[in-house]
Amino acid sequence: MIFYGDDSPIAALATPPGQSALAVIRTSGKNAVELLAERFSAPGKLKTVAGNTIVYGWMLGKDRSRLDETLVSVYRAPKSYTGEDGADISCHGGYAAVQAVLKALHEAGFRDALPGEFTFRAFMNGKLDLTRAESVMEIVSAKTGKARAGAVRRLSGDLEAEIRAVKEKLVRVLAGAELFLDYSEDEYAEADADERSGMLPKRELAREALAELRELAASFRIESLYQEGALAVIAGRPNAGKSSLFNRLVKEDRAIVAESPGTTRDWLEAWIAVEGIPVRLADTAGIRDSSDIVERTGVERSIELIKRADVVLYIVDGTVGLVDEDKQFLHSKEIAGKPLVMVWNKGDVAREMTETPARAERVSAKTGEGVLRLSARIAEALVERNAGMESGRIGVASARQKALVDRAVEQVADALDMADKGKALDIIAPSLKEAVDCLGEITGEVSTADILEVMFSSFCVGK
Ligand SMILES: Nc1nc2c(ncn2[C@@H]2O[C@H](COP(=O)(O)OP(=O)(O)OP(=O)(O)O)[C@@H](O)[C@H]2O)c(=O)[nH]1
Ligand SMILES: [Mg+2]
Numbered sequence: 001m002i003f004y005g006d007d008s009p010i011a012a013l014a015t016p017p018g019q020s021a022l023a024v025i026r027t028s029g030k031n032a033v034e035l036l037a038e039r040f041s042a043p044g045k046l047k048t049v050a051g052n053t054i055v056y057g058w059m060l061g062k063d064r065s066r067l068d069e070t071l072v073s074v075y076r077a078p079k080s081y082t083g084e085d086g087a088d089i090s091c092h093g094g095y096a097a098v099q100a101v102l103k104a105l106h107e108a109g110f111r112d113a114l115p116g117e118f119t120f121r122a123f124m125n126g127k128l129d130l131t132r133a134e135s136v137m138e139i140v141s142a143k144t145g146k147a148r149a150g151a152v153r154r155l156s157g158d159l160e161a162e163i164r165a166v167k168e169k170l171v172r173v174l175a176g177a178e179l180f181l182d183y184s185e186d187e188y189a190e191a192d193a194d195e196r197s198g199m200l201p202k203r204e205l206a207r208e209a210l211a212e213l214r215e216l217a218a219s220f221r222i223e224s225l226y227q228e229g230a231l232a233v234i235a236g237r238p239n240a241g242k243s244s245l246f247n248r249l250v251k252e253d254r255a256i257v258a259e260s261p262g263t264t265r266d267w268l269e270a271w272i273a274v275e276g277i278p279v280r281l282a283d284t285a286g287i288r289d290s291s292d293i294v295e296r297t298g299v300e301r302s303i304e305l306i307k308r309a310d311v312v313l314y315i316v317d318g319t320v321g322l323v324d325e326d327k328q329f330l331h332s333k334e335i336a337g338k339p340l341v342m343v344w345n346k347g348d349v350a351r352e353m354t355e356t357p358a359r360a361e362r363v364s365a366k367t368g369e370g371v372l373r374l375s376a377r378i379a380e381a382l383v384e385r386n387a388g389m390e391s392g393r394i395g396v397a398s399a400r401q402k403a404l405v406d407r408a409v410e411q412v413a414d415a416l417d418m419a420d421k422g423k424a425l426d427i428i429a430p431s432l433k434e435a436v437d438c439l440g441e442i443t444g445e446v447s448t449a450d451i452l453e454v455m456f457s458s459f460c461v462g463k
Contacts, residue, residue: 004120004453007084009035011105012113013098014462020093025101026462027110028086028118033074036087039104040072046087051076059091059101067100068092082118083125116459120452123444130444130455131159134398137459138227146276147226150397158394159401160443162216167439169209170412174432176202177425203419206432210412217409219395220402221386227397229271229278230382233305236315237325238262238286241345244365245315246270246283249375255283262286265298267305275379282309287329303334311339311381313374318350318362330357339381343374396442400455404438411435 009029015022027036037043041058049055053074059067073088080086091101106112114120116137123133135154142148153159234242238261246255250270256263262285269282282305285298306312312335316322329335342356347364361377363370396402415431440446 004114004117004456005124005449007121009110010113010117011102011110012118012462013102014088015093017095017098018093019095022090023093023098025089025091025098025105026086026113026118027089027105028080028082028084028113028121029110030084032084032086032110033076035108035110036072036089036105038108041066046072046074049074051079059089059104061100061104062107067104068097070101078125078127081127082121083127084121113461114457115461116456116463117461119459119463120456123452123456129157129160130447131163131401131442132157133444134401134455135159136463138397140460140463142227143229143271143278144226144273144276147278150223150226150395153394154397159396162212162394163439163442166209166212166216167436169205169212170432170436170439173202173206173209174429174436177429177432203416206412206416206419210409210416213405213409213412215393216396217402217405219393220397220405222383223395223397225277225382225386229280230310231280231282231305231308232274232311232313232378232382233282233284233302233309234313234315235284235287235302235306235329236343237317237323238288240286240315240317241365242286242315243268243283245313245343245345245363245371246281248365248368248371249281261288262290262292262295265294267298267301274375274382277379277382279378279382288325306334306338309338310385311341311378313341313343313378315343315345316356316360318344318346318353321351321354322356327357339385341374341377341381401442404442408435408438411438 007030009027009032011025011027014024014026034047037046039060040046041060042055046055046057051074055072055074057070057072059070061067068091071090073090075081075086077083077085089101091097119128119133119136122128123130128136132155135151138151139148139155142151234246236242239259243255243257243264246268247253247257249272252270254270255268264283264285267282267284269280272279272281284302284305285295287299287302290296290299314330316326340358342358342360344350344353344356344360344362345365347362347369348367350362353360353362361370361374363374396405411431411434415428415435418428418431437446
């Protein structure tokens with residue numbers, strides 16, 4: 001059984017397996033450089049160079065035969081990602097080359113790294129707090145520039161600083177309260193009458209902290225919008241031009257377009273980036289009553305998909321205008337309360353726009369006219385739905401962080417509520433203490449082995 005948290009020498013491929021020009025194999029741990037030197041063509045050099053130095057040489061087999069030509073970046077504790085001694089081996093990116101080097105490392109005494117074990121060690125050695133450790137995986141999986149930018153801010157410590165600042169406020173409130181708890185009765189009698197009646201000193205500071213915590217909790221939805229993305233479903237009557245618009249937005253001829261209504265049956269999907277938001281765009285079968293069993297099944301599936309959508313793009317054929325079937329559907333329960341973007345399509349030949357249930361965008365899937373404006377509308381609808389964060393502020397990004405912020409909000413709100421009701425300080429203080437602990441858990445000052453293991457095991461190997 002292998003556990004996180006020792007300092008044994010570990011190795012892992014940090015780049016995707018497969019054929020590529022180069023691959024990077026990472027190592028870290030006790031005596032990592034010395035062990036590596038046993039299978040390196042220039043062992044003396046490797047063992048004596050200063051940290052952050054690159055050494056050229058060959059990785060060698062058991063029989064000293066050459067396995068692959070490499071460049072080895074040597075790191076010395078504590079100046080490394082993990083805070084330990086280690087080396088990154090840049091070798092050739094073929095399957096056999098990588099396997100040969102890994103085998104040599106195993107023979108030299110390295111074991112395979114567990115998922116996230118490098119970052120785990122970095123955390124344990126005080127190189128990163130937990131918010132920054134989590135942001136490492138966010139960067140690895142970021143699908144758009146905005147998602148990456150948010151993750152980079154967290155990696156740079158912006159969220160850590162924000163959490164620490166709120167925590168600091170609560171600690172000051174708590175310190176004030178504990179001072180009062182320590183007072184003898186005489187001293188208490190002399191205490192400021194205002195404070196005494198309030199029972200909880202520095203209550204304004206607690207309120208400030210609560211407001212900031214609430215803002216942080218609300219920021220989660222917008223952050224996860226950029227990290228996880230959203231589902232946008234194209235709907236409308238047959239022949240409105242849904243598939244044409246899908247192709248236009250995907251920038252590829254994916255969906256079949258035809259003059260006959262009822263062309264699309266199975267729905268299609270593709271990921272696109274809309275103003276930095278990863279959007280899963282789905283093209284569906286045109287909605288109408290049909291006697292054709294295949295088409296009818298397609299329509300049922302469209303409706304199922306619409307129910308799950310984060311935003312619906314409802315396409316109207318601008319050469320026909322809004323007809324009863326459109327109106328019926330737009331007032332149906334499937335679409336009620338959903339963010340809706342109306343599209344007046346076939347703008348190149350369409351008639352004047354008439355009244356629609358929501359402001360419509362006039363576009364032409366054929367010429368591309370109006371499509372940029374449409375993208376902006378889609379982004380707007382998604383952001384509005386997830387609003388709650390002042391722009392420019394950094395948000396919480398993981399469900400773990402969100403749950404802890406929520407608990408802190410609850411505890412501080414409880415504490416303030418009790419204070420307002422004139423409850424004694426010794427009853428109020430534990431709630432504040434719990435809130436402080438929650439915030440400490442977000443950054444990892446307070447943490448248990450279980451939590452860490454669950455968190456890091458979701459990382460990829462080699463990170
Ligand atoms: N002039 C013009 N024709 C368009 C435009 N968009 C779509 N069309 C035409 O309208 C017809 C139907 O287009 P589709 O994209 O297949 O329509 P759909 O909504 O996917 O239809 P179903 O899959 O049957 O529900 C095709 O002949 C397209 O060439 C447009 O912006 N301008
Ligand atoms: Mg279609």
